[in-house]
Amino acid sequence: MPIKLPSFRSRRESYPPDLWTKCPSCDEMLFNKQLDKVMRVCPSCGHHFRLSAAMRLGQLLDPGTFGERDAGLQSVDPLGFVDQKPYPDRLAAAQVATGMRDAAVWGTGAIEGRAVAICVMDFGFMGGSMGSVVGEKVTRAAEAALAERLPLVVVSASGGARMQEGTLALMQLAKTVAALERLKAGRVPYLSVMTDPTTGGVFASYAVLGDVNLAEPNAMIGFAGARVAAGTIAQELPPGFQRSEFLFRHGFVDRVVTRAELRGELSALLAYLTPASLAVPGEAMDALMLPAFRPLSFLSALADRVIPDPEPEASADGRSGPDGSPRPATARASAASPPATSAATGRRHPGEVERG
Numbered sequence: 001m002p003i004k005l006p007s008f009r010s011r012r013e014s015y016p017p018d019l020w021t022k023c024p025s026c027d028e029m030l031f032n033k034q035l036d037k038v039m040r041v042c043p044s045c046g047h048h049f050r051l052s053a054a055m056r057l058g059q060l061l062d063p064g065t066f067g068e069r070d071a072g073l074q075s076v077d078p079l080g081f082v083d084q085k086p087y088p089d090r091l092a093a094a095q096v097a098t099g100m101r102d103a104a105v106w107g108t109g110a111i112e113g114r115a116v117a118i119c120v121m122d123f124g125f126m127g128g129s130m131g132s133v134v135g136e137k138v139t140r141a142a143e144a145a146l147a148e149r150l151p152l153v154v155v156s157a158s159g160g161a162r163m164q165e166g167t168l169a170l171m172q173l174a175k176t177v178a179a180l181e182r183l184k185a186g187r188v189p190y191l192s193v194m195t196d197p198t199t200g201g202v203f204a205s206y207a208v209l210g211d212v213n214l215a216e217p218n219a220m221i222g223f224a225g226a227r228v229a230a231g232t233i234a235q236e237l238p239p240g241f242q243r244s245e246f247l248f249r250h251g252f253v254d255r256v257v258t259r260a261e262l263r264g265e266l267s268a269l270l271a272y273l274t275p276a277s278l279a280v281p282g283e284a285m286d287a288l289m290l291p292a293f294r295p296l297s298f299l300s301a302l303a304d305r306v307i308p309d310p311e312p313e314a315s316a317d318g319r320s321g322p323d324g325s326p327r328p329a330t331a332r333a334s335a336a337s338p339p340a341t342s343a344a345t346g347r348r349h350p351g352e353v354e355r356g
């Protein structure tokens with residue numbers, strides 16, 4: 001009588017699903033560890049896979065330079081929103097899956113030795129949707145960039161506003177744009193990087209407002225989906241519509257940059273857009289105050305002293321921060337108490353005088 005041995009084979013043959021990835025554009029099976037080594041770009045066809053926020057920061061910043069800020073910001077459920085499941089459950093599931101609190105991370109770091117404020121989005125967290133936390137992080141990044149005179153880099157990856165937060169999500173469009181406008185008025189450079197996908201409210205607000213707008217190859221970039229757009233204008237859409245290269249040809253994107261070149265590209269742009277001595281943190285503020293560099297900075301320095309701080313007015317509409325505390329206070333606290341990454345230590349600059 002034959003003895004039936006337990007079979008081990010079937011188990012070995014069923015690979016864990018996270019071991020291999022199939023390239024959607026050339027159907028090649030790619031070993032995940034290998035893919036991670038090449039920054040998740042398909043070695044055979046160049047398809048750019050989506051990156052997590054952590055990998056993106058690792059790719060762009062000098063090792064060990066990233067200091068996260070406002071890590072504790074977390075969404076509340078202001079509307080008591082329930083679709084197939086309650087919003088808090090969705091948030092919790094996304095937090096477990098990604099290890100992030102929300103779809104964006106911001107902090108300071110350096111790109112080839114140049115200090116930057118950087119905010120990175122993660123599509124893996126609820127489709128990178130922009131709720132009050134994402135909007136707040138982008139805003140705080142812009143405010144800190146202005147206060148500390150650091151160039152701002154935002155890497156977008158988003159399906160749009162987070163419907164579970166309704167109007168509060170839509171408000172983030174105005175809030176982020178207002179902060180970027182102040183940054184622009186302060187003559188601090190802002191570089192926007194659009195990755196696959198950058199759509200909806202993020203496309204309609206901060207993602208396309210960079211002094212230079214970069215995009216990764218073949219990234220889906222647009223406001224509404226192609227079908228909706230075609231229906232609205234009742235016309236056939238051209239091939240490649242809403243892809244980086246199409247937008248580049250039509251002037252909406254300034255450069256299409258492969259992932260391998262992105263860090264170098266950002267570094268070069270930072271070199272063009274900032275005075276040479278900005279490369280050395282600590283020298284930055286003095287450099288920007290020199291009339292030879294920025295004739296207007298002397299005037300804005302003067303205005304900062306004479307005109308009372310405009311910020312309370314900008315955020316005094318009774319809005320609460322996502323953590324439930326009044327925004328002006330938290331924003332002020334976070335701006336005033338960075339763990340002294342930079343340059344702020346021991347030196348003063350126009351924006352900081354009245355902050356004490």
Ligand SMILES: [Zn+2]
Nearest residue numbers: 023026042045
């Ligand atoms: Zn491929």
